[in-house]
Amino acid sequence: MLKNTEGKMITEVAYKTNYTSLMKKLPQDKHRAIVTELNRIADQEEVITSSWIPGSDWRGTVYEPIWEACGRNDEVAAKFYxxxxxxxxxxxPAEWLFGKYDHARGKTYFRVRSR
Structure with missing residues (x-):
């Protein structure tokens, strides 16, 4: 579950038309592997900064198919990722908040903990 810092529930991906178009180019088995890896990270972390996960060279990683689906365009691949x-x-299943901060490209997600 995702909310912005004002508490508004987020239910859809931004730029959905672009997302849907690129998803058609990403093989389903590769997408499942990426989602599995990102869920593993989300299950373990309290804070996730999107740009810090894949690193700068995606070759040989679970993220390489994103880059391939985006015609090996680094900027497009980063946005799609x-x-x-x-x-x-x-x-x-956990509740998350997100924001955009000057310290990193992309978004930073914070897990909300119950008290």
Whole structure:
């Protein structure tokens, strides 16, 4: 479950038309592997900064198929990866908040803990 810092529930990926178009180019088995890896990270972390996860060279990683689906365009791939992570967090059972901060590219997600 994802909310912005004002508490508004987020239920859909931003730029959904672009996301849907690129998803058609990403093989389903590769997408499942990426989602599995991102869920593993989300299950373990309290804070996730999107741009810090995949690193700068995706070759040989679970994220390489994103880059391939985006025609090996680094900028397009980074944005699409961000959308995939966004969707993973939306679908994650834990409650998360997110914001955009100057210290990093992309978004930073914070797990909300029950008191």
């Amino acid at each position: 961000g959308q995939i992570l966004y969707k993973v967090i939306i679908d994650h």
